[in-house]
Amino acid sequence: MAEGFHIVVCAGMVPDPLQTLEPVIGPNGPGLKNEMMLPAVLDPWAASALYEAAQVVAQHPGSKLWLVSLGPKAKLQQVMMTIAQKVSFELVPVDGPIGGFPDAHATAAALADAIGALQGLNRERLLLFGGWESATRGAGITLQWTGELLGITDQFQGVDQITLRADGSFEVLERVEGGKHQVSVCAGAPAVLGWATGNLAEPRNNPQTGMANMRGIMPALQKAKQVKLADNTLSYRAVNLPAQQRETRIEKNLTADEIAQEIVQWIAAE
Amino acid sequence: MSTGTEAAPVAETERQTMEVDIACAGFGPAMGGFLTSLTQQWSANPNDPAFASKAVPGMPLQVICYERADDISAGVSGVVTRARGIRASLPELNPLDIPMAVPVEQERVLYLLDPVGASRRSLALRAADALLRTAGKVAGVKDSAFELPWTPGFLHKEGGLILSMGQFNQWVGAELMAGGLAQIWPGSPVSEPIFDGGDGTAVKGLRLTDQGVDRKGDPADGFMAGMDVRAALTVVGDGPVGAVGQAIDARVGMPEGHAQREWALGMKMVIELPETAEDSGLKPGMVWHTFGYPEPEIFGFMYVHPERLVSVGIFVPSWMGDSSRTAYRYLQHYMQHPALWRYLKDGTLRSWGAKSLQESGQHGEPYLCGDGYARIGEGSGSTNMLTGSGVDEAWTTGVQLAEAVVEILRGGKAFSKENLAATYEKRRRASWVEREGREAMNARNGFHGGMVRGMVGMALAGLTGGKLSLGAKIPPAHEQIKRAGESESGDALLRAAGEGGHPLHELVMTARGWPEIPLDGKLLVTQQDALLLGGKVQALPGFADHVLFRDAALCAQCAEKTCIAMCSGQALTPGAEGVPAFEREKCVHCGACLWNCAHSPGDGRANVEFRAGAGGLHSAEN
Numbered sequence: 001m002a003e004g005f006h007i008v009v010c011a012g013m014v015p016d017p018l019q020t021l022e023p024v025i026g027p028n029g030p031g032l033k034n035e036m037m038l039p040a041v042l043d044p045w046a047a048s049a050l051y052e053a054a055q056v057v058a059q060h061p062g063s064k065l066w067l068v069s070l071g072p073k074a075k076l077q078q079v080m081m082t083i084a085q086k087v088s089f090e091l092v093p094v095d096g097p098i099g100g101f102p103d104a105h106a107t108a109a110a111l112a113d114a115i116g117a118l119q120g121l122n123r124e125r126l127l128l129f130g131g132w133e134s135a136t137r138g139a140g141i142t143l144q145w146t147g148e149l150l151g152i153t154d155q156f157q158g159v160d161q162i163t164l165r166a167d168g169s170f171e172v173l174e175r176v177e178g179g180k181h182q183v184s185v186c187a188g189a190p191a192v193l194g195w196a197t198g199n200l201a202e203p204r205n206n207p208q209t210g211m212a213n214m215r216g217i218m219p220a221l222q223k224a225k226q227v228k229l230a231d232n233t234l235s236y237r238a239v240n241l242p243a244q245q246r247e248t249r250i251e252k253n254l255t256a257d258e259i260a261q262e263i264v265q266w267i268a269a270e
Numbered sequence: 271m272s273t274g275t276e277a278a279p280v281a282e283t284e285r286q287t288m289e290v291d292i293a294c295a296g297f298g299p300a301m302g303g304f305l306t307s308l309t310q311q312w313s314a315n316p317n318d319p320a321f322a323s324k325a326v327p328g329m330p331l332q333v334i335c336y337e338r339a340d341d342i343s344a345g346v347s348g349v350v351t352r353a354r355g356i357r358a359s360l361p362e363l364n365p366l367d368i369p370m371a372v373p374v375e376q377e378r379v380l381y382l383l384d385p386v387g388a389s390r391r392s393l394a395l396r397a398a399d400a401l402l403r404t405a406g407k408v409a410g411v412k413d414s415a416f417e418l419p420w421t422p423g424f425l426h427k428e429g430g431l432i433l434s435m436g437q438f439n440q441w442v443g444a445e446l447m448a449g450g451l452a453q454i455w456p457g458s459p460v461s462e463p464i465f466d467g468g469d470g471t472a473v474k475g476l477r478l479t480d481q482g483v484d485r486k487g488d489p490a491d492g493f494m495a496g497m498d499v500r501a502a503l504t505v506v507g508d509g510p511v512g513a514v515g516q517a518i519d520a521r522v523g524m525p526e527g528h529a530q531r532e533w534a535l536g537m538k539m540v541i542e543l544p545e546t547a548e549d550s551g552l553k554p555g556m557v558w559h560t561f562g563y564p565e566p567e568i569f570g571f572m573y574v575h576p577e578r579l580v581s582v583g584i585f586v587p588s589w590m591g592d593s594s595r596t597a598y599r600y601l602q603h604y605m606q607h608p609a610l611w612r613y614l615k616d617g618t619l620r621s622w623g624a625k626s627l628q629e630s631g632q633h634g635e636p637y638l639c640g641d642g643y644a645r646i647g648e649g650s651g652s653t654n655m656l657t658g659s660g661v662d663e664a665w666t667t668g669v670q671l672a673e674a675v676v677e678i679l680r681g682g683k684a685f686s687k688e689n690l691a692a693t694y695e696k697r698r699r700a701s702w703v704e705r706e707g708r709e710a711m712n713a714r715n716g717f718h719g720g721m722v723r724g725m726v727g728m729a730l731a732g733l734t735g736g737k738l739s740l741g742a743k744i745p746p747a748h749e750q751i752k753r754a755g756e757s758e759s760g761d762a763l764l765r766a767a768g769e770g771g772h773p774l775h776e777l778v779m780t781a782r783g784w785p786e787i788p789l790d791g792k793l794l795v796t797q798q799d800a801l802l803l804g805g806k807v808q809a810l811p812g813f814a815d816h817v818l819f820r821d822a823a824l825c826a827q828c829a830e831k832t833c834i835a836m837c838s839g840q841a842l843t844p845g846a847e848g849v850p851a852f853e854r855e856k857c858v859h860c861g862a863c864l865w866n867c868a869h870s871p872g873d874g875r876a877n878v879e880f881r882a883g884a885g886g887l888h889s890a891e892n
Contacts, residue, residue: 016341016806016888037369037437037891039341077447078440081456082341204481204494204812205458208288211334214453221448 004062005189006122007053008115009089010130010143011046013071013079014100015039023239030101030239040075042083045131049195051203053129054087056164066121068114070094070107073224080217085210086203091217092118093224101236106229108145114225115150123150125189132158132175132194147192154186157194285495289325292675293476293501294335294452295460296508297342299435299661300647301335302442303668304505306359308333309449311676320679321451324502331679333452334499336478338459338508338859340808343440344888350374350557350573351659352430354702355666368441370434370575370891374427375555379418382563382570382607383411388783389565390592394722415560415609424656424732425559432555432573434540434581434891435661459813459882461496462517463504463643471522472641475500476514479813479882485854487814503685504643505671506650507664510628511861513882515649519636530634531588531744532655532714533626533865537597537838538583539605539804540575540621540891541614541793547578550613558610559658564603564784565590566721569658572610579620579891582610586836587629588747588865589717593830595866596775597624597838598797602787606794618792621891622804624838626861631655632711633744638698639690646671652703656710656732663703670697709736716740718750748876751832751868773797774834774844797840801856805889807839809855816883817842817852817863821871825849828869833878836866839887859886 015021015038022033042050050067057063067089069076076093094114115121115128128147133140147155158175165171168188173181175196254262292308294301312321316330323329357363365371383399384391391399402411410417446452459479466474476499482492508514510530524530543552558572567590573581584604586597605614628634628648635651638644646652646667653660674693675685683689698704709731716727719742727740744750775797780786787794801807819825826848834842834850839858845851867876 034369034891039343039440039888074444077444078341081443081447081454085455085458201492202810204492205455206494207334207336207455207458207478207497207499208286210455211288211290211332211453218447218450 003125004060004064005056005127006064006066006125007056007127007129008066008068008118008121009046009050009053010111010115010128010146011050011067011069012043012100012131012142013040013069013075013098014043016041021241023241025236025239028097030236031099035098036072036075040071040079042069042079043131045133045195045197047083047202048198048200049129049131049193050083050087050089051200052162052195052198053127054089054203055200056127056162057088060164064120065089066092066115066118068092068094068111070096070110070114070227072096072098073221076224077221080214080221084213084217085205085207088209088213091213091220093221095224095226096229101234101239102229103234104142105145106231108142108149110227110229111142111146112149113227115146123190126150126152127189128152128192130192130194132196143192143194150190152190152192154191155194156184156186156192158196159193159198160196161199162193285498287498287500290332290334290475290499290501291323291325292331292333292503292505293499294333294505294507295463295476295514296506296512296647297335297337297439297443297454297456298507298509298647298664299439300650300652300664300668301505301507302439302446303355303359303665304507304646304672305333305335305446305452305454305668306442307669307672308675309446309451310359311672312451313449318680320676330451335452335454336458336460336476336499337454337456338882338884339886340457340810340884340888341440342443342454342456343436344456344886349433349435349438349661350427350430350571351433351662352427352657353662355662355669356431359665359669365431368433369437370432370579371438372432372554372574372576374430374432374557375553377421377426377428377557377559379421379425380558380560380609381416381418382560382609383414383416384563385414385608386564386603386785388785389563390782391566392720392722395562395566413608413612415607421559422729422732425658427557427659430662432557432575432581433661434575436889436891457810457884459884460508460514461882463506463514464498464500465521467641473504473518473643475504479884482812483814485815490812492812502642503675506643506645507647507668508649510648511626511864511880512649513880515636515645516880518640518643518645522637522640524636528633528635528651529746530628530630531746531750532629532634533747534585534587534629535597535624535836535838535860535862536583536585536627537601537624538581538622539601539619539793539800540889541580541582541617542620543578543580543613544616545578546616547613552580552613560609561725563607564600567717568600568604570604580614580617582614585627587717588750589714591750591752593751593753593832593868594775594778594835595832596778596835597862598800599775599779599784599787602794603784614793616792619795619800619803621889622800623887623889624858624860624862626865627660628653629655629714632707638695639687641687642685644671644674644685644690644694652707654703654706654710656713656728656736657706663707666701666703667698670694670701670703673697712736712739712741715742715744718742718744746870746874747865748868748870751830751866753830753868773840774831778835801839801858801887805887807856807858807887808885809857810884813854813884814881815852815854816859816881817854817857818879818881819849820877820879822847822849824869824871824877828877830868832866832868833863836862838862854883854885857883857886859883
């Protein structure tokens, strides 16, 4: 594509699970205990989307990359410290509530508003990237809704790979049942691509990238638009973490086969 | 197996360079103080030409700080501090703004008797214990603990704060980044300083570690040579086992008569108490100092945070001598002492961590500055061993350096050794950090002659402001470790650990008569579960092993294997041909292996090399 792409990555934040997370019901609905205390990271699938987007931008001169993220400003700043050395982007922070429980429609509306207001965005060249669904929480429809609110009808979810062609069209591998991929060809932008894990390794930290990024990030954070999500019409009947069993021991003499056999027996007994 | 094998050198053409004005290694309380003070002075007048960048003309001073851990909240320390320096630089500080922070309300000092009978106590101590037991409640003995009728003034933290180091660092870091002058980059270990100058002792910046390498450090997939970040001033605050500080000490040596010979491993847990704790009498702001148990040489603490959280921990010192010193199970026995267990029982482990403490105080102070660099914080010998305080002192040294830097910038001078000595070192020498550090410098000498002698020496120094103290000839840390024949661990235990896949410390403690731990899956958990439940151990691929053994033959001959017994994460285990096996994925970067090696290849340094490495234990509540 001669002019390059305009890629917007929608990336949610999640608490880095340093400690076991505990759901609690507060005055504003469900949340995670001490979520503000825990360091935040990009949702892993959204991080994959960001790294894939950076690769597309690097390979297509004239392309541009925005990162749109909704969350408390302080947490967005913290996340920037961990990702801004990895790839170059322009941050569009949306100062909003923390947590994975707000209504996905309201979240999508806030994201679509922020994207619609981007200076210099050419919607004809727009690729909307994001996590297929949150790797850790979320209804899995936020990205789809954001795309629809922006009027983008070509949508691909569970993407592991795209191959861009010279004429601007691209081939997409989407995950389907049975560990297989569905292969599609899209005529070109605009399109929504909800990424699964992709194939790229996490980029190395590059201090020069970080230093250059931060010159734009800090002013953007200072000017972050505060949003109040539309009233949450959802009500949660219960919120639970998956049940955990922890049984750790050190085994140095068992073979891999023996360990696998024991795990299979354990799973079968569950 | 990790040995002293060196990776092939990187061609310098592959290495990128970046110019900044001030490059900083390590983000802890000292760097927090430095960057906070620098940012405050810049914010007061951003147009001050002194703050114009020379590295990037037209921009404000370019100040970059690199931190090894993946997040700046990954600091590990149980903190109770007088917070004089912190409050002086942050007069508006409201503890309510920092999770887990609370003003100190009450302090107690407890002598813990041995309710188990496995503690290695001297005859004198056993006699004293018997007397106390006989006197019982009349003497104030309750739950096998005797509360001192008063808290010595030097231990008091009146007006101070109980903090979570992780949360405090996170809060300070967020304020700094929002301040706009300094950039802080976690996940970026610094491998070494860049030496330059006529005699090769000037520092011209920092070299980051190579990424995309194999365990030995050889280039692999995605190789990226560590960048050289060149700067007019390099600020070294990478702690007691930091690679930059170690490299400078190795290059320029230590001042006459100074050496870092005394260490301790601090290990702690953050515990959520059961709801019944509301009625237990424990109140936020309470501070307990303990001594006497699980071994006479081991000091302990309990700090009560808001919301039913407590920090509980112990310090295992190098002068304990025993080659099978081990911290994790000692901590479990400590928690189960009746004086603590009545509160902790039914609690839940929220967080766990360990850290080496440089306990030589001013005896271990390196050269504070040189051409192009300055040292701040714990690695610069600022910790006060009498008051058991390091965070506030570290913070204050950072503030002193920031004030000195601004003075030098405004004077249009260079960051030479002379100019840094005339500004930073001068401020430090004239401050309470120096005065109190001098009073404390010999306070712990007595412990090298036993616990009773140690307590007498500490009281002498504390009560006379350091005028009186006991003398001691303190050997290097590796010589403080008793040899296998002198201690109770031995080949049989090592063999059992190696062959059976058992943790060595479990075998040693059990062999000594300590009862098995009644694991409850919540608080009393195995050491491996503590790694999983009490945080997250990170070991990103693409970085080299940071623990190496310099002389494999020396390891093969070693009968003590103290590095294995003391390893906080069980990352060191008995390995092939006598060389411990290192698993980076379990290393919490406490640095204990560095000073728990019983043998030196002859250059006065241990046989373990502890380099810069990525990852480690991450737990935001520590």
